[in-house]
Amino acid sequence: MNLDFKIKTLLLICLIFLGVFNPYSSQIQDQDCFKTGADRPELYLPLLKGKTIGIVTNQTGLMKDKTHIVDFLAKNGINIKIIFAPEHGFRGDADAGEKVKNGVDVKTGISIISLYGANKKPKPEQLKGLDIVLFDIQDxxxxxxxxISTLTYLMEAGAENNVEILVLDRPNPHDGYIDGPVLKKKWESFVGMHEVPVVYGLTIGEYGKMVNGEKWLKDGVQAKYTLIPMQKYHKKQRYAILDKPSPNLPNDKSINLYPSLCFFEGTQVSVGRGTETPFQIYGSPWTKDMPYQFTPKPYFGAKDPFLNGKLCYGENLSNYSKDLRELNLEWLIKAYKNYKNPQQDFFLKNLFFDTLAGSDELRRQIVSGKSQAEIKASWKSDLEKFSKIRSRYVIYED
Known part of the structure; x- marks a missing residue:
């Protein structure tokens, strides 16, 4: 090592120590400058002033300082006529699939209308007199x-009733990759309205642009759609979520595992609803050779959980630390192989598994004994086609 190099090295160390130079400063600055759409009021308040608006939101519609978007808008003199609530309700405390009642927000006195149950799509009379419906939900x-299904129905109703849709964008905790079987049209439902893979790699704002741009709304109508983008957002970075998106996704661990474990909702295997670790464990009374034991009981977000009171045997993934950038089918395949009489009883009789998967192909592949690698290879062509569609709507660094 020559003297000149030693001097330069010592000088660099001194500069770093004194704070004059920081090799990570640009990264830190980027994180400090990150803002959700909700935290950019300078972009959307001018669009709302003097307008009568509705808002679709829930407990996740928070600004950086934890102020709720409804409270912020009301404080700034925005005329909110109605709040629409998605699945799990305005406060996000209803069970999955539970009917959510209409009501009134105690804090603001604004009427709340549920967009879950029989009224998934806003009715013309519910949109009457509105200029804009603002959508702000952590997906x-x-x-x-x-x-995303609630957003789709909202856009459709907006297009049909000449009401503008304004979306405040938020991070996608599964952004930067696509994976899973692509839904086939025959299996369209509220848990899968479009021919996209399980993980589609778009923010909710980008997703809405895709639905509009591809004319996926009923009869090909297109909504007047305005997106308030995030600032300094990167698709492959993971961002802290300000509040749980639903009762059974309480933390980053459950959200990380959710795309892989949710398939169990179409089987006789519990994903831990009715425990402290939903979507971090799985098991059933009929997989007794598996090591972990738990018993689902009534719990927050699970008043009558699947397999309530029954001892289940399975696997505990609550310490699983890998940031999943792909679906893991090994847990599903393992449970199937360990299940007593799997070909007769593993999948629910109503074939909800097919609805989740987007076709009957994944179920048939598991029954026939195909490996994860073989199953994933069968998705390749469809994923390549979707990737081309997706690329037209990506607005953030991928």
Whole structure:
């Protein structure tokens, strides 16, 4: 090592120590400058002033300082006529699939109308007199998570009733990759409205642009759609979520495992609803050779959980630390192989598994004994086709 190099090295160390030079400063600055759409009021308040608006939101509609978007808008003199609530309700405390009642927000006195149950799509009379409906919900980025379906129906109703849709964008905790079987049209439902893979790699704002641009709304109508983008957002970075998106996704661990474990909801295997670790464990009374034991009981977000009171044998993934950038089918395949009489009883008789998967192909592949590698290879062509569609709507660094 020559003297000149030693001097330069010592000088660099001194500069770093004194704070004059920081090799990570640009990364830190980027994180400090990150803002959700909700935290960019300078972009959306001018669009709302003097307008009569509705808002679709829930407990996740928070600004950086934890102020709720409804409270912020009301404080700033925005005329909110109605609040629409998605699955799990305005406060996010209803069970999955539970009917959510209409009501009134105690804090603001604004009427709340549920967009879950029989009234998934806003009715003309519910939109009457509105200029704009603002949408601000933290999504999970998975096809069978219903907030993208609520956005779709909202856009459709907006297009049909000449009401503008304004979306405040938020991070997707499964962004930067696509994976899973692509839904086939025959299996369209509220847990899968479009021909996209399980993980589609778009923020909810980008997803809405895709639905509009591809004319996937009923009869090909297109909504007047305005997106308030995030600032300094990167698709492959993971961002802290300010509040749990639903009762049974309480933390980053459950959200990370959700795309892989949700398939169990179409089987006789519990994913831990009715425990402290939903979507972090799985098991059933009929997989007795598996090591972990738990018993689902009534719990927050699971008043009558699947397999309530029954001792289940399975696997505990609560310490699983890998950031999943792909679906893991090994847990599903393992449970099937360990299940007593799997060909007769493993999948629910109503074949909800097929609805989640988006076709009957995945179920048939598991029954026939195909490996994860073989199953994933069968998705390749469909994923390549979807990737081309997706690329037209990506607005953040991929």
């Amino acid at each position: 999970v980025g998975v096809r069978f998570y219903t907030y």
